[in-house]
Amino acid sequence: NAGVTQTPKFQVLKTGQSMTLQCAQDMNHEYMSWYRQDPGMGLRLIHYSVGAGITDQGEVPNGYNVSRSTTEDFPLRLLSAAPSQTSVYFCASTAKNTEAFFGQGTRLTVV
């Protein structure tokens, strides 16, 4: 049972480069979300999706895009990376009335 699979685990980008963080879940959960974790800030919601074809912004959406073409996949795109996007990113999947299940996280460094 894989749960939530998030890739890559580590990434270094140059300012201005683009990349996609992948997230897939095999639990048939409708709700998926992306968080970023910064020291002393906890986890902050970037974008979320309540089902295939439906996405919405969270607390810190600027600089990130998402799409949800299938129930299983919810990729996060950085179109033009900035040093301020250096962070640890988590994908999470949630069924109604349960806790969130998290991927293993991606440590992203933008230089």
Add this chain to the structure above:
Amino acid sequence: AQTVTQSQPEMSVQEAETVTLSCTYDTSESDYYLFWYKQPPSRQMILVIRQEAYKQQNATENRFSVNFQKAAKSFSLKISDSQLGDAAMYFCAYKSYGNNRLAFGKGNQVVVIP
């Protein structure tokens, strides 16, 4: 939006002793969930314990227990018989009953002293 507050960014506890982490939250809702997540150095987010707001009984999972005070909007975590493996960052989180968005506190770093 709900806010979750965790004070005391770092706490130390002797091995085998007890430590309590505090969490308060702000909400106007009556139905919701509360969680404590553990994040060890591996970075993985691990669910420690959950509490449904409609349940008056405090949740317990082995050495972990909570003190849920709904009127005071308080949700503290007690770790009994602390072990070296308990050393981690602990996050308190709130989830509305009607949607799946989680609001996190800023975390408590727990250091276990042998």
